[in-house]
Amino acid sequence: MRAAILEGPAAIHIGEAERPEPGPGQVRIRLEGCGVCASNVEPWEGQPWSTFPGAPGGLGHEGWGVVDAVGQGVADIAPGDRVAALSERSFAQYDVADAGRVAKLPPQLDGQPFPGEPLGCAFNIFRRSDIRAGQTVAIIGIGFLGAVLTKLASDAGARVIAISRRQESLDLARRYGAAETIPMDDHWAIIDAVKALTSEQMCERVIECVGKQWPLDLAGELIGFGGRLVVAGYHQDGPRQVNMQNWNWKGIDVISAHERDPHVQMRGLREAVDAVASGRIDPAPLYSHRYALDELGEALAATRDKPQGFVKALVMFS
Known part of the structure; x- marks a missing residue:
């Protein structure tokens, strides 16, 4: 071969x-x-x-x-x-x-590409995020994963704030259900924008989808008291530092959403197959x-x- x-x-x-x-x-x-x-x-x-x-x-x-x-x-x-x-x-x-x-893969998916692993990851991350109707969810980094999570979160009734570098990525987030978009260009300007959008309460959920230090720092600033910070980005290029004083003060849950249990991975994959085959997500x-x-x-x-x-x-x- x-x-x-x-x-x-x-x-x-x-x-x-x-x-x-x-x-x-x-x-x-x-x-x-x-x-x-x-x-x-x-x-x-x-x-x-x-x-x-x-x-x-x-x-x-x-x-x-x-x-x-x-x-x-x-x-x-x-x-x-x-x-x-x-x-x-x-x-x-x-x-x-x-x-x-x-x-x-069922007949409804005949002829369609189906990279199952990242689709399954998105469904597993969504489950670990525990997103509920009425929450404000910031998603940092709108690529493939961020776009799918935007769709899942918005369909669950959350208000999604999408944060990404490129305007076309923010436009994509809008198409997948984001209520608000913020350019990822200035750390403090992003924080101020989220404060304004949330009456300074910040977000019940923040999902970091980039895998770099700055987006992780930003996620810690955008999460509200008692919220859940979900690390979906794959951090593989060395150690990270976090502002533990800030995390302690806010009393947040921090979730590393990279599943390693084969049964959990397969559950996410099967959920993705069903969702795409049914037309719930495209x-x-x-x-x-x-x-x-x-x-x-x-x-x-x-x-x-x-x-x-x-x-x-x-x-x-x-």
Whole structure:
């Protein structure tokens, strides 16, 4: 099979690799596509602890496609089933996954891309956020994840304040239900704007979706007394500092919303499948850029640099 191999910092080689065989309890998927995650960027650029070369297909964890082989003991999934998978080597033509880590895609989703992992993440983050009708929710960083969370929170009856760098991201947030938008350009101006919008009570919920120090600092300022600060951004480039005096004073709950329990991850994925299939949420406008496997380096650069109109990149195999 053809697979992407990370050979060094920002150096991807598309070459031949052995097609994986499913072991007991596993399925093999002939991939239709794989989403590109913002968390791919830093490993692609290289980190002090990185080792090379990476595994064929490595970094790819948002794949979907058609099962073409099953291992011993797999009873409820068959060749020909179209699925979304929670697997780890999907920047390749084939990947294997545990049978318990795939979700069947219903006919309503035929022909549609379905990067299940980030959609499932959004539903799990939403659950951990415990958003209720009438609350004011600030969402910091409106990319793919922030836009989906904006839709879920606004549909739950919350007033969403979307905060992001680019005007087009703020426009996107409006389309997905945000009641208010604030440019993410001046720390104190943002705080003053939220004070004005909330009669200085600040927000019952704040979801940080960026994964950098400043947005985390900002989240701590925007949360109100007794509120819940939800860390949805993936902080993987080193330690963070927080204003613990401020957090203590406000008596807030702080939630790291990155689920690691496979059963919880699958619950979120299945909820996402049901929501998209029913039309409750339409992520299609968020799939802004598509690339072939040979163009994976370009897809990663776009994910980092955010060209005009960018929300999310997909690598397509068919």
